[in-house]
Amino acid sequence: MGPGNCSELPGVQHSPGAPPALALPPPPPLLLQPLWDRVRAWDALTGSPFFPVAFSITAYLSFCLPFALLDALGPWAPALRRYKIHPGFRPSARQLLPCVARTLYQHAVLVLPATLLHGARAPAPAPAPAVPQLVGHVVLGLLLFDAEVFAWHVLHHRVPWLYRSFHKVHHQNAAAFALATQYMSAWELFSLGFFDLANVTLLGCHPLTVLVFHLVNIWLSVESHSGYDFPWSTHRLVPFGWYGGVVHHDLHHSRPNCNFAPYFTHWDKMMGTLQSAPLAKKREK
Numbered sequence: 001m002g003p004g005n006c007s008e009l010p011g012v013q014h015s016p017g018a019p020p021a022l023a024l025p026p027p028p029p030l031l032l033q034p035l036w037d038r039v040r041a042w043d044a045l046t047g048s049p050f051f052p053v054a055f056s057i058t059a060y061l062s063f064c065l066p067f068a069l070l071d072a073l074g075p076w077a078p079a080l081r082r083y084k085i086h087p088g089f090r091p092s093a094r095q096l097l098p099c100v101a102r103t104l105y106q107h108a109v110l111v112l113p114a115t116l117l118h119g120a121r122a123p124a125p126a127p128a129p130a131v132p133q134l135v136g137h138v139v140l141g142l143l144l145f146d147a148e149v150f151a152w153h154v155l156h157h158r159v160p161w162l163y164r165s166f167h168k169v170h171h172q173n174a175a176a177f178a179l180a181t182q183y184m185s186a187w188e189l190f191s192l193g194f195f196d197l198a199n200v201t202l203l204g205c206h207p208l209t210v211l212v213f214h215l216v217n218i219w220l221s222v223e224s225h226s227g228y229d230f231p232w233s234t235h236r237l238v239p240f241g242w243y244g245g246v247v248h249h250d251l252h253h254s255r256p257n258c259n260f261a262p263y264f265t266h267w268d269k270m271m272g273t274l275q276s277a278p279l280a281k282k283r284e285k
Contacts, residue, residue, distance in 0.1 A: 036128035036208050053112045059215055060103070060182065063222040067178035068096070070228065083228050085250050085277075091177040099179040106182075106189055129206040137209045138216055141199045142263060145217065148195040150267040153260040156188075176225040176253045220263055224249040241265060247277040 030036075045051055074080055074090050081087040129137075156167040170184040182189065196217060200210045223234060224246050230236075235245025244265045252259040258275040261267045268274035 030128045031131050032128040032134065032208060039208060039211070049116045050112070052115050053107055055211075056111070056214070056218070057104070057107055059218045060222065063219050064178040064181070067222070067226045067228060071177065083230050085227050085229055085247065086175045089175045089177075089227070091173075091179070095173060095177070096179055099183045102184075103179075103182045106186055110186055110189065111193070126206065129209055134206070134209045134212060137200075137203050137205045138213050140203055141205070141213045142217065142220075144199045144202070145195050146261050146263045147267060148199075149192065150261040152191055152195075153262075154271075154273075157256060157260065171253065171256060174254055176227055176250050178222050178226045181222050181225040224262065241276075244268075251275055251277045 039046060070080055071090050074084075153167075156162040166185045166187045170180075170188060173180045173183065184192075196214065200213055205213065220234065224244075226246055227250060229247055233245055235243045235247060238245075242264055244259060244261065244263065248259050248265065249262065255275065258273050259268055260271075260273055265274055
């Protein structure tokens with residue numbers, strides 16, 4: 001190999017009439033690509049206009065089920081009471097059945113027709129997002145959703161007509177439980193759904209990020225209504241009291257003039273509506 005013979009150098013490409021160029025190594029495979037490939041393999045399902053409704057209902061009821069089972073086991077497992085915010089409360093069938101019925105009815109007569117009107121849309125063939133991008137979009141989406149719902153929530157408590165007409169339905173259960181999460185008026189369901197979809201559109205989220213965001217949002221909503229304060233509950237995992245979680249939102253159901261933000265605490269702190277519940281309160285054993 002003589003000097004100046006670039007064609008013999010490893011990693012160097014040379015073509016007649018063009019300057020030599022270094023051959024760049026291929027980009028590393030995306031960590032989420034196998035998952036995205038699996039989702040795209042189900043194009044016939046995920047591209048169906050029925051998919052968003054089935055996805056929402058399945059995720060919601062699946063997240064509610066463990067808490068409903070814990071409530072049912074309560075009389076035979078007294079140790080569970082130490083994790084309940086209201087140890088003596090257990091939702092009755094007269095409370096549970098209307099919650100399930102309202103959720104199914106509203107998704108059938110409101111959400112499904114809107115989805116059918118929107119039409120089917122198969123997932124885009126774009127590569128999977130990088131993990132930091134996905135996490136960043138999910139966190140930003142939750143922060144936007146938190147701000148929007150805080151403003152909506154305050155308005156519907158401060159204006160008596162709005163409260164009586166639309167938001168009072170959600171407050172019929174003073175002690176929250178998981179299946180009461182979506183026990184709400186059609187207008188409230190539409191508003192929350194609009195915020196949810198508008199944020200992922202505004203942020204230009206990848207379809208896989210949209211699915212993850214919806215799952216996280218549904219889980220956090222159910223957890224904040226569950227009535228259970230476990231050592232692994234989200235508000236205990238997020239530092240500095242930034243996330244209110246179940247103890248924050250449960251207090252709102254018993255004292256409706258405080259804790260309007262669904263998840264985080266900064267808006268209530270700034271507006272003077274934050275009331276803290278003790279994280280390590282003494283529980284019935």
